Amino acid sequence: MSTADLTARVRGSLVVARKWHPAEFVVWVMAAAAFVLFPRQLLLLNEIAILALFALSLDLILGYAGIVSLGHAAFLGMGAYTAGLVALHVTADPLVGLVIGMAASGLLGLVTSPLVLKGNDLTRLMVTLGIGLLMLELANSLGWLTGGADGLQGIAMGKILGLFEFDLFGKTAYAYSLTVLFLLFVLARRIVHSPFGLSLRAVRDNPLRAASSGVPIPWRLAAVYTLSAAYAGAAGALLAQTTQFVSLDVLDFHRSADVMLVLIIGGAGWLYGGIVGAAVFKLLQDWIAWFTPQYWQFWIGLFLVAFVLGGREILHGGIRALVARVSGRRGGGS
């Protein structure tokens, strides 16, 4: 088989993979329909959308490039503080803050990417963890800039596009977050089903072979790490803007741990894992906490253990059966 043929076949398969599966439309329509179906839960849905975006950013490096990170909150925090500071000192326009937040986080990702290129899984885990913790300490020390433990005060967001004001019920917040999530998702989907995305998966599956095939690994990894950081920064900016508050907690270890759990629950490597995982995690947490305000941690822990020991197979098997029944062909946006 000639190179030209092979290239054509690969490109062809990418085009096919990019086609939208009907089940995907259902997901997004349902997300939009939530406005009508759950008007009193929009704040919670806003949090889910933001967490989903954060998990999507982690999926880009974890699911597609195989980089394990326990410090992804560093980028969430960078985006949040940047957007908050922009709103306080530069302009209250949300979109401007969002873009600047993404840029700042992306830059941080680019700068720190050399640190995650070396070493094995455990090393990377620890380096990213260390960086996350350092960022937290830094934010604590720079109290004059970040507001320290009290957080950034007095953020008042302007109207989105000059039209939509942030309201008490979370309508604007959820619409904003959902739109940003959707647009960034579409972009990510396109990138993942491209030659670049394929090369990432090659690196993830067999770095040695990828390198010997001529894939410039450091550059690819740096690129996806930067992109992932920018996405996480977007999630942070949304968080700051929709809650109009940023505190040190946004850089806390539990954020990194939570997003990791979300992605594991939803499944890494198929882009929808973040969305599914975020919804399940948040709803479960909220629901259980309502029943037992004191000991909900126990039930979450039990859920995680059971999930990993066999629950996931049952759940995914069930979903797959349902999808097969609905559409008649095997599918999913992988």
Next chain:
Amino acid sequence: MTSLTAPGRRTVLKGAAGLALTTAFAPALRAQGEPIRIGLILPMTGPFTSTGRQISAAVNLYVQQNGASVAGRPVQVILRDDTGVADVTRRIAQELIVNERVTALAGFGLTPLALATAPLATQARMPMVVMAAATSVIVDRSPFVVRTSQVIAQIAAPFATWMAQQGTKRVISIVSDYGPGHDVETSFTAAFREAGGTIDNIRVPLQNPDFSPFLQRVADAKPEALLVFVPSGVGAQFMKQFVERGMDKSGIRLIGTGDVVDDDILNGMGDAALGVITAHHYSAAHPSPANRAFVEAFRKANNNMRPNFMAIGGYDGMHALYEGLKKTSGQGGEALVNAMKGMAWESPRGPMSIDPQTRDVVQNVYIRKVERVDGELYNVEFHTIPNVRDPSKR
């Protein structure tokens, strides 16, 4: 009947089931008999669990003692856990306002949690009773905030002045590197310097198991007193290491704000805590009949758990709300805040009032020493500084 859990909240877990379609919610029914709901947001899990535990127990006790109805309407307290995370506090507050249609919000275990919620209180014209958080700025953030706990500056500044008056000239402060720590350091230092003393400041990281390097520095510098502020549970650790190095015998006296000898854990701290002098607004050993009754009732209802200053903040917060609601016949909003302004009463802690201008708490500050009474360790008061306002708002 009192209920500390959310009764009528309908949470739908799965999506497409197409249940109740209420696109707009029904207009508020302020008919007679409609319960008055109070949203109590506390950290029930996470590192500040003890705050939540103490305050919810105190609120429970108050409602039990005073009946679950005010102005002819039943009172419902809805307790929600914010895990000590500010965005969660804010979201829960929003949900309580919009979905549960509460008449007032209460609780707020830490400063960032209160600060995050304040703009919401203004926007929704919702009275917000702060029962724990202690930074000065909180009451400035919204005209709807009323505080019944304490203000750090209110405690630390007069304490510094008193220390200087007692003849202490050189102090070193060790505080944990976070909000409340910084506050104690700032207010104490300013007041102490103004009174003519000298003080050096050391900050320790919040997560810090071993104090030896910091204690060593203090031992090298040999001040007259060491002021310490660390999070609630850590105080015991600190004191043990202090005693272990023999520093209690080296002439350095250990002082602090009452947070370090919190009644909740004081008795377990052992002899290392004996003789520590602190300043605070509440001690379980306060010798008034009202307090004795309070402590006894609290212990009985909570498995012999001793109430601490967090509990009294919750107890008095409920008092303010109840009395306010009686004055407004159950109305909330601005009327309720105005009703609480200027209120004065005899609390188990001593006399206290709500400043009508700042809506902040005005109370006595007591200087106490840790002593063994009837086999248990208590903070025994020996000096009173009456009617202290937040000095940073002169």
Next chain:
Amino acid sequence: MTLLTILIDGIAYGMVLFVLASGLSVTLGLMNFVNLAHGAFAMVGGYVTVLLMQRLGVPFLATLPAAFIVAAVAGLVLERTLYRPMYAKSHLDQVMFSIGLVFMAVAAMKYAVGSQQQIISLPSFLLGRFDVFGVSVGRYRLFVIVLCGLLALALHWGFVKTRFGSRLRAAVDDARVARGLGIPVTALFAVTFAVGSGLAGLGGALGVELLGLDPTFPLKFMIYFLIVVTVGGTTTITGPFFAAMLLGVADVGGKYFIPQAGAFIIYGVMVALLILRPEGLFARSRS
């Protein structure tokens, strides 16, 4: 000479970290299992000591073997029941599993014993300080150094000089080949996990006085264990030992000389070390 006092304080701190983390190092190296719940076994050991002392009046020294045994038994039971099915799964699943276990342990402890800090009263011969050649040394810290030092030597000797140790090292290097040579790898896993958990329990018991104990202990200290294991590597006993020493001394020393730097030091040192030597300070290169 305060410098020496600080050094000794740092070494004592490092010793406790070593005992706590050594079990994790071996199980990670042996079973390639990321067990973030290791801290939970330490917590169990700590609470065994506290409860035995407070409720039954058992003297401190006698509680130490009990802490080891209870934690080891817990480890053995959990290994056979819950951990076994997890060996084949991905690292991420293992992380999630162990975090789930930690949550359960933390909440269960809080429910059973309450969330307050636990305080013990050491026997009087362990309180106070010695004056050794002009250097002031805490008795308890000296005790910890001596005990953990002996433990480290015993572990090293066991690892390097005994038959069990050589089988263990073989299994760490290549489990498949080891099995092929007739080494009972499964039994080895079980025993090693039990011993590792027991060591964690002992470390937790020793740490009550130095590090404090409350239900959130596993979460708070997980980071320190991971630092020791990552920097020290998983193929030797000496690696984590020196890593723990280095970190203990750097942490304590750093805070003494530059208190403002505080927490930056330990994280900064770790990140720097990992950048310079990604496989850990003492790892032999693996092909």
